[in-house]
Amino acid sequence: AQTVTQSQPEMSVQEAETVTLSCTYDTSENNYYLFWYKQPPSRQMILVIRQEAYKQQNATENRFSVNFQKAAKSFSLKISDSQLGDTAMYFCAFRKAAGNKLTFGGGTRVLVKP
């Protein structure tokens, strides 16, 4: 079974600064997908970024980028130029290439301070 671990329960960052969230996972699969979801206080789950395991190039979406290290089974999220609206819970998630199930980590709460 797959497991996803987010070791930082909470992080704070000053507005306009950069914060990096860590995520590690355990799997015996070779092909899979990794996702970062954001959950603001509204509770709505929003996809931030995704990465295909067979692609070596790290995914980027505007101010959000990942550092995918397949051998180390690590998938960190970097938020650059943090904005107040980035305050939320962030969840890392794993999905097998041939599966339907998303396995989530426990989440990291990010607080952006003005």
Add this chain to the structure above:
Amino acid sequence: NAGVTQTPKFQVLKTGQSMTLQCAQDMNHNSMYWYRQDPGMGLRLIYYSASEGTTDKGEVPNGYNVSRLNKREFSLRLESAAPSQTSVYFCASSRTGSYNEQFFGPGTRLTVL
């Protein structure tokens, strides 16, 4: 497009009562999912439906049943609610294929006394 809608938004039940959580999507997605989110934890999959007419158990199916009524609707039923089922429940949908994004509803906060 409303996306994924869930009713109700909040519900309080007494132990032993039954209820059905409703979910509908208007994105013509084949796959639909039910998750629960407990404090300090990520979402855990209860049941999913890969396509109309099929349902499968997820990680935590005990105490729940589901019905894929048609392509749009996927309901979750608690036959005899227990305090351990106090949680926030999310419905999601996606196109077929693991790469595809799952779109989530706003959630239902359920409290079982």
